[in-house]
Amino acid sequence: xxxxxxxxxxLGFALSSITFAQRNTAYQQYVDKYKxxxxxxxxxxxxxxxxxxxxxxxxxxxxxxxxxxxxxNHFGIKVGTGWSGxxxxxxxxxxxxxxxxxxxxxxxxxxxxxxxxxxxYKRLFDLNPLDYKAWARGLxxxxxxxxxxxxxxxxxxxxxxxxxxxxxxxxxxxKYKRKTQPEVQYTAPTKHPVRTVNGIQCITMxxxxxxxxxxxxxxxxxxxxxxxxxxxxxxxxxVGTNIFLNKKAKKADTQYKDYWHKVKAGESMYTICQFYGIxxxxxxxxxxxxxxxxxxxxxxxxxx
Numbered sequence: 001x002x003x004x005x006x007x008x009x010x011l012g013f014a015l016s017s018i019t020f021a022q023r024n025t026a027y028q029q030y031v032d033k034y035k036x037x038x039x040x041x042x043x044x045x046x047x048x049x050x051x052x053x054x055x056x057x058x059x060x061x062x063x064x065x066x067x068x069x070x071x072x073n074h075f076g077i078k079v080g081t082g083w084s085g086x087x088x089x090x091x092x093x094x095x096x097x098x099x100x101x102x103x104x105x106x107x108x109x110x111x112x113x114x115x116x117x118x119x120x121y122k123r124l125f126d127l128n129p130l131d132y133k134a135w136a137r138g139l140x141x142x143x144x145x146x147x148x149x150x151x152x153x154x155x156x157x158x159x160x161x162x163x164x165x166x167x168x169x170x171x172x173x174x175k176y177k178r179k180t181q182p183e184v185q186y187t188a189p190t191k192h193p194v195r196t197v198n199g200i201q202c203i204t205m206x207x208x209x210x211x212x213x214x215x216x217x218x219x220x221x222x223x224x225x226x227x228x229x230x231x232x233x234x235x236x237x238x239v240g241t242n243i244f245l246n247k248k249a250k251k252a253d254t255q256y257k258d259y260w261h262k263v264k265a266g267e268s269m270y271t272i273c274q275f276y277g278i279x280x281x282x283x284x285x286x287x288x289x290x291x292x293x294x295x296x297x298x299x300x301x302x303x304x
Contacts, residue, residue, distance in 0.1 A: 024062070026062045026064070027057055027062045027157075027161060028161065029062070030056070030057060030062040030063050031053060031057070031161055031163065033063075034053065034056065034105070034109075035049065035053060035166055037105070037106060037109045038050075038052040038053045038056070038109070038166065039166055040109075041109055041110070041112070041113045042166075042167070044113065045113045045116070045117065046125060046129060047113055047116055048129055048130070048132055048135055048164070048167045049163070049166040049167055050132045050158045050163035050164040050166060050167050051132060051135045051136065051139070051154070051158075052109065052112065052113075053158075053161075053163045053166070054132075054136070054154040054155075054157040054158045054163055055075055055112070055139075055144075055154065056074045056075060056109075056112075057157055057161075058150075058153055058154060058157060059074060059075050059076040060073075060074040060075070060076075063105075066090060067088065067090060067099055070088055070101075071087075071088045071099060071100065071101035071102065072101065072102040072103065072104055072105050072107065072108050073088075073099055073100055073101065073102060073108055074105060074108045074109070074112075075108060075111075075112040075115070076092075076099070077099065077100050077108075077111065077112065077115055078092075078097060078098060078099050078100070079098040079099065079100055083100055085100060085101065085102075086100075086101040087099055087100055087101050088101050093146060120142055120143070121138075121139075121142050121144075123138065123142070124138045124139070124142065128260065128300075129167065130164070130167055130259070130260040130262075130300060131260070131300060132154075132155065132158050132163075132164050132167065133151075133155055133298075136150075136151040136152075136154040136155050136158070137151040139151065139154070159297075159298055164262055191206075191217060192204065192206070192214075192217065192218075194245070195242075197242055197244075197253075197276070197277040198248070198249050198252060198253045198276060198277030198278065199249065199253070199277075200244050200245070200246050200247075200248060200249065200277050201244070201245045201246060202242040202243055202244045202245060202277065203218070203242075203243050203245070204240060204241070204242065204243070205236070205237050205238065205239055205240060205241045205242075205243050206239060207239050209236070209239075210236070211225060211226065211233050211236070214243060218245055220245055225243070225245075227247075228244045228245065228246060228247055228248065229243055229244055229248075229274070230248075230270070230273070230279065230280055237270075237271075237274065238271075241271065241274050242274045242275065242277065243274075244274075244277060248273070248277050248278055248279045249277060249278055249279070249282075250278065250279060250282040251278060251282065251286075251303070251304040252276040252277070252278055252303040252304040253276070253277075253304070254304070256276070256303050256304045257304055259303065259304065260300040260301065260302060260303075261276075261300065261301045261302075261303050262298065262299070262300055263295040263296065263297055263298060263299040263300075263301065264297060265297045267295060267297075268294075268295065269283055269284065269289075269293070269295060272295070272301065272303070276303050278303060283301070283303070286301075286302045286303070286304075287301050287302055
């Protein structure tokens with residue numbers, strides 16, 4: 001079983017050559033322009049920013065649709081009951097249907113959130129706010145759109161433009177994580193600065209490093225280093241990997257409470273464990289996985 005695990009690690013590293021779908025410049029420009037509006041709605045109403053942006057991109061053609069240009073309607077919301085404001089007429093499922101018209105795009109984003117707060121969509125808010133796939137499929141199940149491929153189209157947009165980075169301020173969380181890893185030197189001069197990750201001292205694997213050299217430098221027995229980092233001596237982690245100088249924890253730092261790690265191309269269970277300073281068996285257990293599981297790009301994993 002141990003050799004299977006190392007095989008899976010190596011396979012994970014090999015997957016780094018995976019390529020993403022080519023991005024559309026107009027879509028990226030739209031994301032750059034309106035991401036703050038989506039994040040603001042997320043903070044107000046707990047609707048994932050990735051979902052809001054993906055729906056806006058799809059429904060408005062990145063702001064180029066007739067409704068977007070002539071009615072500031074970026075979500076294709078029809079007049080329906082309870083709307084007393086202006087509207088425009090457009091063919092959709094039927095001829096000459098009435099669609100809401102807004103003063104500006106921000107009003108459209110606000111009305112979209114209010115629209116999802118209706119009882120019809122109430123069950124969406126029981127979903128994990130970081131599980132954009134569940135939200136996309138939930139929207140389709142609740143009847144937001146009639147297209148049978150609506151959910152999968154949203155998911156493709158989110159993954160192509162990495163919109164889930166904006167969910168629950170993931171970008172800010174990563175910046176904060178880096179800032180809270182102060183570098184402190186050993187009392188004796190060493191080649192590697194020592195950092196603290198998850199309350200555990202570690203150094204960063206560099207080009208040309210070996211277990212023997214690290215053991216000599218840190219004055220920690222090689223056998224212990226291998227045990228702390230859950231590897232055999234013939235396995236050298238990639239450059240940039242955290243190498244821990246003590247036993248890792250069972251859970252990630254408290255700042256990752258209710259946080260889900262989105263697997264990136266090339267990541268393995270091992271590299272994820274080394275990033276957060278947690279034991280590999282604990283990561284499998286937290287996510288109800290066994291050694292046969294190979295993480296796939298886009299998977300969400302609990303780390304605490």
